[in-house]
Amino acid sequence: MNVFEINDAAAILGLHLEGPFINKEKRGAHLSEYLMDGFPEGIKSFENVFGTDLRNVRIVTIAPELPNSMEVIKWLTNLGIKVSLGHSEASLACSLEAIRAGATGITHLFNAMKAFHHRDPGLLGVLASNEKNRVFYGFIADGVHSDPVALRIAHQVHPTGLMLITDAVSAMGLPDGEHQLGDSKLTVKGHRAVITGTQTLAGSVISLDSCVRRMKQFTCCEAHTALNCATLHPSQFLGISDQMGSLVYNSIADFILLDDDLNIKATYIKGKKVWQSV
Secondary structure: OOHHHOOOOOOOOOEEEEOOOOOHHHOOOOOHHHOOOOOOOOHHHHHHHHOOOOOOEEEEEEOOOOOOHHHHHHHHHHOOOEEEEOOEOOOHHHHHHHHHHOOOEEOOOOOOEOOOOOOOOHHHHHHHOOOHHHOEEEEEOOOOOOOHHHHHHHHHHOHHHEEEEOOEOOOOOOOOEEEEEOOEEEEEEOOEEEEOOOOOEOOEOOOHHHHHHHHHHHHOOOHHHHHHHHOHHHHHHHOOOOOOOOOOOOOOOOEEEEOOOOOEEEEEEOOEEEEEOO
16 A cells, blocks of 8 residues: 555655665574675675565665675665664764665664764764765664763754654653563663664664654754654655655655644544544
8 A cells, every 4th residue: 555545644655674685793682593794796685684575665775884884775775765874883974875775764864883983983973074064864862871961962963854752662652661672582671672682772762753852852853843853853864855844845644743841632544534632
């Protein structure tokens, strides 16, 4: 079904393939036995995993330091699929090469990537490079994955590229305790979700509207600035800002009503009210 034909419910715009072409050293909660060491056969290595029908794929996360990544990045870009760099130990030079090959995103900035170093800033350095205006980056603004100061720094360096994301897992909305995440056990306490028995973060349990409120709180920005990071910027990254992410003429009338504290009061899909707070 075409997602733009759904009239009364939330719709998935497409798939984000986050793995298995990521660096095992920065795998986060991904199980290492499922990860690939690169693309030994180039494009065919990708097709061996995902097949040749990629019509529903919107985003692919790749660690650009993996062998033959640049060939695959160029190919995916030519197919109209957005490439995001992440779960990576890439140098700044490698990261910039990937961007010139067509990558336009960074997956959950600061998390599962090489730490900043003044002699090689790594993937983080892209935000202050000459290529930054071509790049959007996701940020998990739950106050757990990154300190609020990290959000302030990123926003000040490249405000128009910031996309608020949840990275939420299936335990979101469930009580604290132990839950299942694929083949792994997940322990949730408050706003923190970790692989059971470790301190490894395994996604979040925060909602997107909470991320918007926290961004406004953490950065002291205006409400419309925080809202753009959850609406306009993601739609620009996906190349659908003429249809979604803003209230421009002839766009799809998907919108929410908020109170002064940015709490959701009502949800509209294609101009039809589908939810209202009590």
